Amino acid sequence: MKVINFFLINFALFLLITTSIMLAQADTIITSKIDSLLKYNENLEHRLDVLEKNIDDLMWYEKVGDVAFIDKVFMTGPPKWKELDTSAPGAGNPVKFWSYVFIPKDIDFNKKYPLIVFPHSGVHANFSTYYAHIVKELIAQQYIVVSAEYRGSTGYGKDHYKKIDYGGREIDDVDSSRKYMLDNYEFVDPERVGIVGWSHGGLISLMSIFKYPENYKVAFAGVPVSDLIRGWDIWKKITSNFILQITTLVKQLKRIRMNINEDSPVHNAYKLQIPLLIHTNTNDEDVNVIEVKMLIDTLKVLNKDFEYEIFQDLPGGHSFDRQDTKLALSIRLKIYKFLEKYLNPPKAFNSIENIREAVYR
Numbered sequence: 001m002k003v004i005n006f007f008l009i010n011f012a013l014f015l016l017i018t019t020s021i022m023l024a025q026a027d028t029i030i031t032s033k034i035d036s037l038l039k040y041n042e043n044l045e046h047r048l049d050v051l052e053k054n055i056d057d058l059m060w061y062e063k064v065g066d067v068a069f070i071d072k073v074f075m076t077g078p079p080k081w082k083e084l085d086t087s088a089p090g091a092g093n094p095v096k097f098w099s100y101v102f103i104p105k106d107i108d109f110n111k112k113y114p115l116i117v118f119p120h121s122g123v124h125a126n127f128s129t130y131y132a133h134i135v136k137e138l139i140a141q142q143y144i145v146v147s148a149e150y151r152g153s154t155g156y157g158k159d160h161y162k163k164i165d166y167g168g169r170e171i172d173d174v175d176s177s178r179k180y181m182l183d184n185y186e187f188v189d190p191e192r193v194g195i196v197g198w199s200h201g202g203l204i205s206l207m208s209i210f211k212y213p214e215n216y217k218v219a220f221a222g223v224p225v226s227d228l229i230r231g232w233d234i235w236k237k238i239t240s241n242f243i244l245q246i247t248t249l250v251k252q253l254k255r256i257r258m259n260i261n262e263d264s265p266v267h268n269a270y271k272l273q274i275p276l277l278i279h280t281n282t283n284d285e286d287v288n289v290i291e292v293k294m295l296i297d298t299l300k301v302l303n304k305d306f307e308y309e310i311f312q313d314l315p316g317g318h319s320f321d322r323q324d325t326k327l328a329l330s331i332r333l334k335i336y337k338f339l340e341k342y343l344n345p346p347k348a349f350n351s352i353e354n355i356r357e358a359v360y361r
Helices: 002-064 129-140 170-184 200-211 228-238 242-255 289-301 326-343 352-360
Strands: 068-076 096-104 113-117 144-148 188-198 218-222 276-281 307-311
Touching: 002 068, 002 129, 068 129, 068 170, 096 129, 096 170, 113 170, 113 326, 129 144, 129 326, 129 352, 144 170, 170 188, 170 200, 188 200, 188 326, 200 218, 218 326, 276 289, 276 326, 289 307, 307 326, 326 352
Parallel strands: 113 144, 113 188, 188 218, 218 276, 276 307
Antiparallel strands: 068 096, 096 144
16 A cells, blocks of 8 residues: 555656646747747837838828928938947947928929928827828918938837937937938028927927027927926826836836936926927826926926916817817917917918918818
8 A cells, every 4th residue: 555655646746747847838838929929019010100101101292292392301310329239230320210391382492481390299109191281281381391200200110119219319310300401402591490399299399499499499399298207107196007007117217218307398498598389288188287387387487488378178188289170270370370470481370261271272
């Protein structure tokens, strides 16, 4: 009996060890398969982004091609903020990116015209035909428009996507697009350059005028990301998904530099030197109004000369003044009238009806 029990015990141990080994091997295989699928899915997402961008590029000609010459030009900004392999071929080279150029078809090329630098919204996003109606409104006033697909933009592959430098060297990419326009088009007036942006584009507009005040005459920042730390803190308080919070934070910390104070508009507000208009909305679901109010209050404390408006619970939330409604159009008219004071476009708008006649009929 003792022999049998000994045999059974050893057999059970053998089965336990064998099963554990098999499970460990299976777990390794499953983990490897999952990692492979995640990588495949990530690469597929970028390929789909490229396809979507190519389709949307065609749509620009459909939506705006009747009133504007459209081009997409290739240029460079500064090198990446950090090279993972400094010995790799091309390490330290300037970052290459594309920019959209829109030139009104009805201008006199022997004269000078104002330029609007228009950084797109979203962190990982691009300048899509979401903004076609606003571009048409600018073109109707005979503004020339340039929009950089700065580092981190989608639609240009995984490598460009991962070059994001949140609030950092995207500013230099955008300024490179401004400089390109002045260097290559004699009919662009260097004395009449403004910058306009919403959301992350609003952050870029603010940081651009703080870093390069001599390059711009006026700026508009709509629902701008204003404080990178405070924005995270507000978001953390209004969400109940703790795991999502941690996952998102880890991803952010892996891809951005840790000088987020340096790259936040609220911490650079003391640098304001040019006319500025800020818009925000109390029911903004993306950039909380508290964050933008911090910037506004900071500018007030610094006794800076600027204009702002805090809209109360307007329909559309974060996109309240970028919609096609009469209300949104009336708010954009305020923006255009503000820009007009400093950029003097040849065909400035005087009313909503004037915009509709010029653009939509």
